[in-house]
Amino acid sequence: MVYEAQLGHPGGDFSSADILAALYFGVLRFDPTKPGDPGRDRFVMSKGHCTGAFYAVLAAAGYFPEAELTTYMEPQSRLNGHPNRNYLPGVETNTGPLGHGLPVATGIAIAGQMDGADFRTFVLTGDGELQEGSNWEAALTAGHRKLENLTVIIDRNRLQQGARTEETASLDPLDDKWRAFGWHVETIDGHDPDQLLAMLSASPKGRGKPLCVIANTIKGKGVSFMHDNVDWHHGVPNKEQYEQAMAELV
Amino acid sequence: MSAAAPAEAGLFDCRDSFAATIESLAEQDARIVTVVSDSVGSSKLAGFRKKWPERMVNVGIAEQTLVAVGAGLANGGKVPFVSAASCFITGRAMEQVKADIAYSNVNVKLIGQSSGVAYGELGPTHHSIEDMAWLRLFNNLTLIVPADPWQTEQAIRAAAVMDGPVFVRISRMPVPALARKHARFEIGKAETLMEGNDAAIIANGTMVHRAVAAARALAVEGISARVINMATVNPLDEAAILAAAETGAIVTVEEHSVRGGLGGAVAEIVTANTPVPMRIMGFPGFVPTGSAAWLMEHFGLTETGIADAVRQTIARK
Structure with a gap:
């Protein structure tokens, strides 16, 4: 998709792909033919720039035809560079600017808590985007309200657009920060399907706190020349790179 | 009237x-x-x-x-x-x-x-x-x-x-209840509180009752000013604005900056269709210290100030 569009954010697409696959094919309760079902589990893609991975998973989950993926970022495509709920079923809220997903997901979880509903709300954030203060406002509210129906998954690839997170505005100790805000925190391998499925599908009932899953990942996972390489936050492979990447991914 | x-x-x-x-x-x-x-x-x-x-x-x-x-x-x-x-x-x-x-x-x-x-x-x-x-x-x-x-x-x-x-x-500014012959509210529809053909005052919020007072004062001098309560700023009642332009003089009044608010919205419609003399009343930008009442007085957002603006705008016809 990125190669055809000649635009995109492949590094973050690859770091989050396993998390998205685990969510959509092992955790979330949804019916792609009823995207507005009040009882659906919600997933909010806070790292809205990683639509390469998000759209691929939404299509595979049945929200729209996979053939449409070839229109990624073309004029008037529903597959905007950042997701738009008014174009595309399965998108809960429009993201793109960072630090928007968790606050909105917090509101969704509050609605569920008010109604005693049993749907869960998941949000995937990047790690660099945790530098946005809005996340910590929401973390405070979610912790205060003991939103056990809310789970944030942090795609902890340790790279942001320009450099390593710890060289830019360090986040560690990240687990302690979330604990201090009233969250239950677990750290897992974000590329291990077994760990992802076990952690995310466990019932939240009785936990009494929102859950923060720090998923350690590798930016550009699966493609050797993108692997943990800051140059591939956004970037477009040339023909040789594209062919090499596709060969490695298969 | x-x-x-x-x-x-x-x-x-x-x-x-x-x-x-x-x-x-x-x-x-x-x-x-x-x-x-x-x-x-x-x-x-x-x-x-x-x-x-x-x-x-x-x-x-x-x-x-x-x-x-x-x-x-x-x-x-x-x-x-x-x-x-x-x-x-x-x-x-x-x-x-x-x-x-x-x-x-x-x-x-x-x-x-x-x-x-x-x-x-x-x-x-x-x-x-x-x-x-x-x-x-x-x-x-x-x-x-x-x-x-x-x-x-x-x-x-x-x-x-x-x-x-x-x-x-x-607003938290105290306002009187407006007199209405036909009390009806619809989003996107302006409300004409006084009829008039010499000029039109388009106001909203706390400025509407002041606009009515100004129009009453002008009526004593024989100037008939229409008073339009433009409560909905988006979507704007373009028909009411185009009809107001037929008076040949428009004064907008709002408790807002003169940049980009109701006045700007009205001007976008007027200039693109039937340009007539306009005056946009409001605050010029950051204002000095003072009570709300003092600020309105200081910047002419009063019955007297609005009436003056109407006279001046009519003079530019």
Whole structure:
């Protein structure tokens, strides 16, 4: 998709792909033919720039035809560079600017808590985007309200657009920060399907706190020349790179 | 020309009307919830909290989350009324208003309280005279600036039944109840409070009763000025503006900056269709220290100031 569009954010697409696959094919309760079902589990893609991975998973989950993926970022495509709920079923809220997903997901979880509903709300954030203060406002509210129906998954690839997170505005100790805000925190391998499925599908009932899953990942996972390489936050492979990447991914 | 005396004597704080209306609506519709940022008292929502503590979300002093939580509650099937001081719910949370509310096109009602220069002495950090200019850029965000308690109730009721994002701007400045021959409110429809053909005064919010007073004073001199209450800033009642332009002179008055608010909106329509002399009344930008009443006097947002502006604009025909 990125190669055809000649635009995109492949590094973050690859770091989050396993998390998205685990969510959509092992955790979330949804019916792609009823995207507005009040009882659906919600997933909010806070790292809205990683639509390469998000759209691929939404299509595979049945929200729209996979053939449409070839229109990624073309004029008037529903597959905007950042997701738009008014174009595309399965998108809960429009993201793109960072630090928007968790606050909105917090509101969704509050609605569920008010109604005693049993749907869960998941949000995937990047790690660099945790530098946005809005996340910590929401973390405070979610912790205060003991939103056990809310789970944030942090795609902890340790790279942001320009450099390593710890060289830019360090986040560690990240687990302690979330604990201090009233969250239950677990750290897992974000590329291990077994760990992802076990952690995310466990019932939240009785936990009494929102859950923060720090998923350690590798930016550009699966493609050797993108692997943990800051140059591939956004970037477009040339023909040789594209062919090499596709060969490695298969 | 003369108008009927006000239906109710005295002055009113439109926040009281907001609070009574939201409580009335909440009794009938369980989906209605309120969201505040430590702004219960300033939003006059203590009564709501007492009746329905479980239906009020107080996120603390955190306006970005305030607005975003509203979007999330709408996703979860609620009809959230998100209420905070207008200066903060707009300026502090503008990207949430843009991305989470307007661009996402969700069913959230934003209530900007104590707008304009109501917090006079507290200074420009607490004034909200930029809000209409900022919000007017979001084409699908309905903007309503009610002028009195009756219209505040109507605006809140209309916002509640409309499916989509709405911003209602509510002042704490005391205003009289306006005299109306035909009390009817519809989003996007201006209200003509006085007829007139020499000039048209287009006002909203706290400026409407002052515009009426100015028009009455002008009538004594034989100048007939139409008074249009343009409570809805988006979508704008273009037909009312084009009809106003037929008078040949338009004066706009708002408790807002002269840049980009109601005056700017009216000018966009007038200049593109039937250019006529116009005067945009409001505040020039950051204003000096002073009470709200002093600021309005100082910047000519008074019966006398508006009447002068009408005479001067007619002279430019």
